[in-house]
Amino acid sequence: MSSSTSTSVPPVSTSTTDSTTQQQQQQPAFPKILKNDPARTGFDPKTSWWINYFKILTGSVTPEGQFHYRESRYRANEEKDCKRCDEFRDWAFNYSPTVIFLRDKIEKLNGRLDENNVVCRRCPARLTEDGEVHRQAGGFSPEHGILICANEVRDRKHLEDTLSHEMVHAWDHLRYKVDWLGQKDLKHAACAEIRASMLSGECRWTRETFTRGNFTLTEQFQDCVRKRAVQSVLARPSCKNDVEAVKVVNQVWDSCFSDTRPFDEVYR
Structure with missing residues (x-):
């Protein structure tokens, strides 16, 4: 989101105490x-x-x-x-x-x-x-x-x-x-984040290279989109951990990464 x-x-x-309840x-x-x-x-x-x-x-x-x-x-x-x-x-x-x-x-x-x-x-x-x-x-x-x-x-x-x-x-x-919080299905949020990172221009080569210091050319765009999607899914309250975030992004990756609507193609 x-x-x-x-x-x-x-x-x-930080110090902790042992007086927590089982719940x-x-x-x-x-x-x-x-x-x-x-x-x-x-x-x-x-x-x-x-x-x-x-x-x-x-x-x-x-x-x-x-x-x-x-x-x-x-x-x-x-x-x-x-x-x-x-x-x-x-x-x-x-x-x-x-x-x-x-x-x-x-x-x-x-x-x-x-x-x-x-x-x-x-x-x-x-x-x-x-x-x-x-x-x-x-x-x-x-x-x-x-x-x-x-x-x-x-x-x-x-x-x-x-x-x-x-x-x-x-x-x-x-x-x-879209189910933004992932309360019903985290796949909605994962797909939305893949598409937004892919189509917005925030993962284009020049921004990754000169702003974030990522000089890797091979698969750089895909890696950036995937990483940002995982981070965003992980921030959802219903996402348990980073393992689940990666799993959900991988499940929808092929279909969502190829979906450029409303654009004809990725051009940024």
Whole structure:
């Protein structure tokens, strides 16, 4: 449903107790979200940003603290980031061939996407005790429209790819009524994510090479689509683990990777 990424910082040791009930032990254990502790991380939000930045440069702030510093700067720059994102969005609706094409196809299915339901907002990231940083670039909701995470937009082309990804989701929903959360069948979500990553342009060779540092030519496009689809399926609440996510993506891969509708072919 959304374009998301995760990075890692060293996990933080936490203490546990043995006073859990049998029912709690049977439930999946979701990693705890970490909040900043200046004594542990070296980042103090009450101190001027430039002092914290200097501390980062001198190695006085842990990777966890650097994460919290990054989020604090996003909060401080929220208005500026959203204004910039709005400008990029308006450009895409007026000049991007992919976005214009998808908007027209969505309108033919009695849907509508414009500045009223394609919104730019700051999206807080989450750092969990296992050391994983969870971010997203955007998201689609059948009830509300498309969210673009203004603080994660790198440039105009990045927004174009993110918006195209979510617009493919919108087209799929109008055409097929996708089970986005995978409550009935995770294959719906897997197929939708394969198609969105394949058709949006986010896995084209230039982005993988110069943005993500992937210089492998052979099967690069397929590997990127598969990897991003697995990550997105894994984020569904009904997905048990990465093994299940890979299995479901593999089950629908051949049919969904060959489905380029509403395009005639993959050209981005």
